[in-house]
Amino acid sequence: MMNRRELLRAICIASGASLIGGEVLAFQSAPPATAIEDTPFSAGDQTFLDEVGEAIIPATETPGARDAAVGAFMIAIVSDCYSPEERSRFLAGMGEIRRRARVEKGQDFMQLSTAGRGALIAMLDAEARDHNAGLIDYSQESIGPGRWQGLPAPSEPWHYFTPFKQLTLLGFFTSKAGATEALRYVAVPGRYDGDVPYQKGDRAWATS
């Protein structure tokens, strides 16, 4: 018995017509990220991560990490791309950042002023840099999308804060806001010029 598609094809072949195109696409849209309800993260965590990100990449005359929704980005990557061990460590790292806010500033992280959050995150970043020194060859460090996956920063022995910074930079500069407003983006350049003038302050291209 022929099914409908078989029949259609038989007709096509019999008539010499070519059968191109069909129901199943070759290039597909990737499946969506796991909904936050089905991750270990809460809506409060997402807001918290937005603010951690904002302390790393603040809004200035251009959007910052909060505008780029890096909290949701971090949750998607940690839930869907990290290994279980990396995920546990990230979750523990969130607890540690919150704990340090209370220890160092005497307040919950979310109750701190913008300046207070900035000072705390700067302190943790300095600790991470000291901790990682000697472990990481900074000349090889890269958090670009191409090489990011090979970077072992989410796991031991790298400092627990390092993945928060990595994911903030990655999430911000690959976001639409970061790429098109903080950086420069042209969808269809149309030509190549390998020798254009550059002046300090000109923004970098978002995509290469």
Next chain:
Amino acid sequence: MAKNEYDAIVIGSGISGGWAAKELTEKGLKVLMLERGKPVEHVKDYINANKEAWDHPHRGMATNAMKAQNPVLARDWPLNEAQYGIWANDSESPYIERKPFNWFRSHNVGGRSLLWGRQSYRLNRRDFTANAEDGIAIDWPIRYEDLAPWYEYVETFAGIAGSVEGLDSLPDGAYLPPMPLNVVERDVADRVRKAFNGQRRLIPSRVANLTEGRPEQGRAPCQLRNKCGLGCPFGAYFSTQSATLPAAMKTGRLTVRPWSIVTRLLYDRDRKRVRGVEVLDAESNLTYEFSSRVVFLNASTLNSTWVLMNSATEVWEGGLGSSSGELGHNLMDHHFHVGANGEVEGYLDKYTYGRRPCGFYIPRFANWGEDRRDFVRGYGYQGDAARDGWGRSVAELGVGVGLKAALTEPGQWRIGMTGFGETLPDHHNHIKLERGELDKWGLPVLAIDAQLGDNELRMRKAMRADAEEILDRAGVANVRGFDDEFTLGAAIHEMGTARMGRDPKSSVLNGHNQVWDAPNVFVTDGACMTSGGCVNPSLTYMALTARAADYAVAQLKRGDL
């Protein structure tokens, strides 16, 4: 079933299959093109071609679920959200690795012509004589001169951007204007030329991206988006869909049948010819037979050999072509992931506009002219220079406004390159049908057993050292060599396993790509390669296919097939 009769059947729709269909239909033959996978309609089905990182759920990165389904693709760049679905799913396409081998496949109309790197170089004269000179494997049955007019023919139609350089080690072709070097690459190129008295050169990549439109083919020039691997809505790079398929369709003599897994060639032992093919319909699971006067086998290197191994087993246990003792043997790739990079000081008042789909090329110089090494053959390098982006080292910048300001500007210039080295044809590097191990279609799977040899391992040391030396002598700072682990197959340049030769006792194919034991079967994809050279091989497959198609039609007209 008179409806199932054709003049020619082309098995596979990738780079070489597309060329076979174009040439055979344009010469008047009624052709059936069989493709094991999905249909892909030009432009319309390139649904990710205009997406950027922010349009993908994980900014393009592979998820754990994708990795679990695709443990082989996950080893390298093909597993990503932008190309989701276009690479063959590992879980549905099993094979056995006797030793690690990355087999990255695409089961779709167009095959890997949609995904290829587009670097398009000719083999040189000595590539065709090297086996004989070195006493390795067997001599090619053809010489550069046999292929040169066909290189020109395919370059002219496909559209290759490149520069004419007059180098013996990398013959010039018929080119469109090159994709230019940038300001740093130009200066480094000058310094390399001076430092090595012209014995080493840095030139623009030669790529199958149009730098001038081809209105007669419905193809626009490259728009410099560097998104080729997603299908080009402008038809600017050569693919089956953009170039050969429309030409073949225009003749009105082509039928394309996707979802058609060729299970075997139907061999007529009295006539010593193949009378057709058996097809398993991947949607209905029904089996069909199609007959033709000639068959072009272009299923991609390992799958073409799989088809041969599964054919005429009633005559030869090892399949059609196995009487040579070489079917499945001499598997090759190019070995890479070895080279150097460094920082280029200055040029901070310079930047680029547009995203090139390529960079520079350093043609072979090792074991060329006066250059002598402790290994045979050679390598070329591919690389580029660019200013660092936001992913650069930033630990010292801390966090906050200063970090953001720094990363929204480009960093210093950096230049890097990786070598592509020749792998020797080695009888021990082979594939085998595992008759006890079946895929979901009930078809036996391949076992792959291949590794780099001593020659390649010695060559890799030189590939790293030479890359460092070239950059050092060009004044590049903080040069760092690298030799990352390489797994065969990773270059996606599978070659050999049904090689061409002069003697049926030591080769599967003759000098016109005909199977010695069934001369109406032509194998013109990478399986036919007698040696690999060090350049990207697709252009050579195009030229060999056009040449073989011309010969096949002439033989048909004479009644010799």
